[in-house]
Amino acid sequence: MASRSGVFSSSVGTKIVIGITGFALFLYLLIHIAGNLMVFFGPAFFNRYAYVLESNPLLPLVELGLLAVFLIHVYKTLRMFLSNQDARPKAYAVKRPAGNPSRKTFASSTMIVSGLWLLVFIVIHVKAFRYGTEYEWPAGGRDLYRQEMENLSNPLMVAFYILSMTVVGSHLFHGIASAVQSLGLNHPKWTPRVLLAGKIVAALIAVGFMIIAAWVYMNQPGTGRVHV
């Protein structure tokens, strides 16, 4: 009988931990994009929303929790990836996808690549927004709207963001449905629907973030760019 501490390090326990943390990060992304969409309502609305959020005394605790979930997800997936490499030391000369009903896709085959890309992206992204140049907003809090405008004024940066959102979409394309299966949920009627819904939501999140980045770039104040 395995000890309870060993439960989470077994191959099944690892899946559960990665599934729970992955699903939590997906839920966070839903809140994240909902907040970001408020940028369309202009600086006053957006900064007011940010101020309400940031003035919540529980926020540092939530941030720490999010960081912990993120780090556990990264640590467990990297450990799993390395031990999975050991499980097949000699590769096939020829290996083809087996086809239906396999769920193997380009996205599922490149989870480690998309994951590592997102690790780099998130470091750059958090540095720019959480620890970037701060401006005060007269009505309270910081002028996050201006910060976002400045962060996304460089076309190279916008291109990097849009590319990274494709990677987010790819990671979620397999990740959402995979997390559901990892948590032991499988139902003859509901699983096919969850698989499809996961892919649609993944695409919506990716496209949504891309539209926000592109809109911010095209609506730079004082650049003469036309509002669309």
Added chain:
Amino acid sequence: MRLTLKIWRQAGPTVAGRLVEYIEDHVSPDMSFLEMLDVVNEGLIKKGEDAIAFDSDCREGICGMCSLVVNGVPHGPDRGTTVCQLHMRRFKDGDTITIEPWRAAAFPVVKDLVVDRGAFDRIIAAGGYVSFNCGGAPDGNAIPIPKDIADVAMDSAACIGCGACVAACKNASAHLFMSAKISQLALLPQGQPERYRRVTAMVAQADAEGFGSCSNEGECEAVCPKEIPISNIARMTREYVKAALTASK
């Protein structure tokens, strides 16, 4: 039919192997894949060369011995079929076919296309059994089991332990095999006394054997000659969680 065969040759477990090319001119479309290899071997033996070692037993798709990766797919291109039930009419004259053994750290190559699947036996020995003495055969209707439950248990029990799931998985994971064995016993009354001990011990044994984890791609289900679905893997996860939550020691 004339075929170009690229076959993995490896003299023993500790020596390096390589793909060797053979041209076979006299292949009938009515031959099974293994009969085609028999013909190749007859030619090799006549020339005084070492025959290609490959596993087979019943040659009717029920024993789980045959284990060839054909053109990158375990058991070849047909769904729900072992490689012994694959026929040469599935290929075209002039085709090149690559044949490799199952590849996994836990399935070391014994010779050529033969691998040691003893790891599966050790997983079963760790818990894939019912150990109490049930006495004589009970009356068929003494323990009522709902038809739908009996069906799912029977479908799980169809696993022949061939190892194609491990061979297909990018992580060489044994989760589909284990989950089929765990499901068939967890669903039936006879499996209840050892239910949670079983899942914990089998997962621990599979990890110790060096099989990988599961990435939920489902390649295993697609190559399984018995078409065992990955819903079994989800059931194994549930069993594992219940075992962890209810473990008494």
